[in-house]
Amino acid sequence: MADLSMISLRERDETITSRISGWWRSSRSRLTPYIFIAPNLLLFSVFVFFPLLYAAYISVHQWSLIDTPEFVGAQNYTRLLTDGQFWQSLKNTVVFSAATVPTSLILGLMLAIGLNRHMAARTLLRSIYFLPVVVSSVATAIIAAWLFNDNYGVINAVLKQVGVGRVAWLSTPQWALPSIILTTLWVRSGFCMVVYLAALQSISPSYYEAAVIDGASRPQQFRYVTWPLLRPTTFLLLILNVIYSFQVFDLIYVMTGGGPGFSTTMIVQYIYRAAFANSEMGYASAMGMVLFVLVLLFTVIQWRINRRTEQFV
Amino acid sequence: MTRTFDRRTILKTGLGVSAGLAVSGRVSRGLAQSPVKLTMAVWGGKAELDAYNQVITKYQAVHPNVSIRLDVLPSGQFYQQIDTKLAGRQAPDLFRATYQQVGRYAMSKAAVDLSQYIDPNYGAAFTPAVWSAVTYQGKPYALPHHTDTFALFYNADLLDKAGVAVPTSLDQAWTWDQFTKVARLLKEKSIGSYPFAMGWSANAVHRWMIFLYQHGGRLLSEDLKSPQGGSPALVETIAWTQSWFKDGLVPPSTSLKTAEPTQNLFANGTIPMMLNGNWQIPFVDQQAKFKWGVTYLPRDVAMADDMGGTCMAVSRDSKNPDIAADFLKFLVNEENMREYVSSAQFLPVRTSLVGSGLRFPLRSDEMKVFIEQTKTIPEHLVGTVIMPTWGKFASKLTDELDLAFTSGQSPEQTAKNIEAHVKGILLSA
Numbered sequence: 001m002a003d004l005s006m007i008s009l010r011e012r013d014e015t016i017t018s019r020i021s022g023w024w025r026s027s028r029s030r031l032t033p034y035i036f037i038a039p040n041l042l043l044f045s046v047f048v049f050f051p052l053l054y055a056a057y058i059s060v061h062q063w064s065l066i067d068t069p070e071f072v073g074a075q076n077y078t079r080l081l082t083d084g085q086f087w088q089s090l091k092n093t094v095v096f097s098a099a100t101v102p103t104s105l106i107l108g109l110m111l112a113i114g115l116n117r118h119m120a121a122r123t124l125l126r127s128i129y130f131l132p133v134v135v136s137s138v139a140t141a142i143i144a145a146w147l148f149n150d151n152y153g154v155i156n157a158v159l160k161q162v163g164v165g166r167v168a169w170l171s172t173p174q175w176a177l178p179s180i181i182l183t184t185l186w187v188r189s190g191f192c193m194v195v196y197l198a199a200l201q202s203i204s205p206s207y208y209e210a211a212v213i214d215g216a217s218r219p220q221q222f223r224y225v226t227w228p229l230l231r232p233t234t235f236l237l238l239i240l241n242v243i244y245s246f247q248v249f250d251l252i253y254v255m256t257g258g259g260p261g262f263s264t265t266m267i268v269q270y271i272y273r274a275a276f277a278n279s280e281m282g283y284a285s286a287m288g289m290v291l292f293v294l295v296l297l298f299t300v301i302q303w304r305i306n307r308r309t310e311q312f313v
Numbered sequence: 314m315t316r317t318f319d320r321r322t323i324l325k326t327g328l329g330v331s332a333g334l335a336v337s338g339r340v341s342r343g344l345a346q347s348p349v350k351l352t353m354a355v356w357g358g359k360a361e362l363d364a365y366n367q368v369i370t371k372y373q374a375v376h377p378n379v380s381i382r383l384d385v386l387p388s389g390q391f392y393q394q395i396d397t398k399l400a401g402r403q404a405p406d407l408f409r410a411t412y413q414q415v416g417r418y419a420m421s422k423a424a425v426d427l428s429q430y431i432d433p434n435y436g437a438a439f440t441p442a443v444w445s446a447v448t449y450q451g452k453p454y455a456l457p458h459h460t461d462t463f464a465l466f467y468n469a470d471l472l473d474k475a476g477v478a479v480p481t482s483l484d485q486a487w488t489w490d491q492f493t494k495v496a497r498l499l500k501e502k503s504i505g506s507y508p509f510a511m512g513w514s515a516n517a518v519h520r521w522m523i524f525l526y527q528h529g530g531r532l533l534s535e536d537l538k539s540p541q542g543g544s545p546a547l548v549e550t551i552a553w554t555q556s557w558f559k560d561g562l563v564p565p566s567t568s569l570k571t572a573e574p575t576q577n578l579f580a581n582g583t584i585p586m587m588l589n590g591n592w593q594i595p596f597v598d599q600q601a602k603f604k605w606g607v608t609y610l611p612r613d614v615a616m617a618d619d620m621g622g623t624c625m626a627v628s629r630d631s632k633n634p635d636i637a638a639d640f641l642k643f644l645v646n647e648e649n650m651r652e653y654v655s656s657a658q659f660l661p662v663r664t665s666l667v668g669s670g671l672r673f674p675l676r677s678d679e680m681k682v683f684i685e686q687t688k689t690i691p692e693h694l695v696g697t698v699i700m701p702t703w704g705k706f707a708s709k710l711t712d713e714l715d716l717a718f719t720s721g722q723s724p725e726q727t728a729k730n731i732e733a734h735v736k737g738i739l740l741s742a
Contacts, residue, residue: 025695063399064396064417064421065397066396066399066400066417066418066421066423067420067423068423085712149566149571149573150564150565150566151506151566151578152581152583152584153574168565168566170565170566170571171564171565171568171571171719172565172719173720176571190595195546256570256571257570257571258570258572259568259569259570259719260565260568260570260715260716260718260719260720261569261570261712261715261716261719261720261722262712262716263720271617273708276392276393276396276703277708278704278705278708279396279704279705281416
């Protein structure tokens, strides 16, 4: 009896094993991609998806971080409609994005084209332009704040040498935002340059040879060969730069603290203030959700436009 | 006669002893027996940190089973980090806080009510202003550690050059008019790039209130329950402080949001006068290559100064609140307070030390000016800035004053906005 029961158990185990291996053989090709992306998905869930859900939950509560959240419904969202400072910070963010995104793309492309040619000290120049990207953004902001310092900054010292009076770069509303835009361009054009440079180097020389045989001039080569082939890169950079501009924080936090007045207060700066200066985590989360929706909408629109344009091309 | 014990008696006795040990163990467990680790979160310069470490070493020598780690956080993000740790139930056992923050932590019970660890008369040993600052609804939520205040630092070489003599006693302190005249004279004679600057810093807009009280104004009514409203003093004080920027008497970079460290500007000779606190003495003493001194704050219809300084609280997340409280009492006892304030250049808050002629290693004469200035701190000002809602007032006050100083917002509009914010915050509270 004992032998018989052992045999039946072994048979059962073998059946299970063969079923599992059969299932795995038939599903392997379907499941393998998920296994590869699982670590990333796990990190994404822990650090992005669940915090996003939690932010949505907090956005309908009143919470000072150190007490118990209290449900307030849509109150935080309706408050946004009448909060002038929120709209001012949104306007500042749009102005900042409009000034930095296209300009850094154009500067990056110009630098990439220039440094894609054979010239002396090419590697050194590429490194110099790329350096602000690899340096910590807080360190960059501190350097920029020293350069623009009203009282002992290098820029004012140079201006003094050429007879121009002291400019209160970071202390007056008319100059503070341009100073921050200039610093941003200094950092971001280097990043765009490197990405464009990689894209330029991946274009096969045979396209240019064909264009030359067809009698295309330099501008025509750029217009009909380079630019269309750079389109995916431009699209990627556009999306990344818009997201960066909408989420800019550290540079402004260090250089101006959002002042003078509200002249350099961007939306993330305002969210930070609501959360940690005013202890209004619910209101800050509501603004964060609005920012999320705005960036998502912009990305989707851009993606659709790009897809339609690619179809035409 | 031989007395015998039955099982029931032994059980009762055993339970009684266990309960007694459990109660007494609450206080003495860590002090006498098992190893205990505490964390104390602070911010501060080298002198302050050295002074904290000195007290910790002394305490650990007496209680070898207790080890205390000093967690030094950046001052600009201090409360943000503490609040985040509290939200995650991982706050340090002890944390430093300004008196303006105590109400917030007490109201949300993030700090422990210390009345269970101290005698009922314990507070009588401290100056009434600081004891009321750490008390919420009649219970202490922190113990006062030290205070500090503001005065006027001056570059003696540059003021001599301009022929300006500074006041030598509190009753001779310059009036607003006299102070403004001196500033204009320095500007006319191009002595320094700008005549002076005020040492605002992050989250310290309460220092502007000094001028409001000097001019006879206030934000809240006598009972602190409603806005003061309609007082010309508010508009006039805004106009006076705004005129510093409009007339080029202070560097534009020294407004509230773009606050540049004024001690740097003073030490490198950019400004001949600086309104700042006693804790700047070690820095100025080390950096300034000229003769300098400290005189009294200007005054208007009244004298007024700011109650700065910090206290120490036990967090609700502490696993050993009894030991943390014991260390806290040790930190603020008379001997340790004397040593701390002397070495870090602060002012004591124990009444026994206030008039005791403390000796400071640096600039004892200048420190006397600050000690005298503490007599001018208005009680109503203290009551206002220690309200649990002060953080919200401060944020709006910073916004509105910065708009007036840097963006040309009129004093009338600024006052109107401030009053509306005060009303709104009081209503929502």
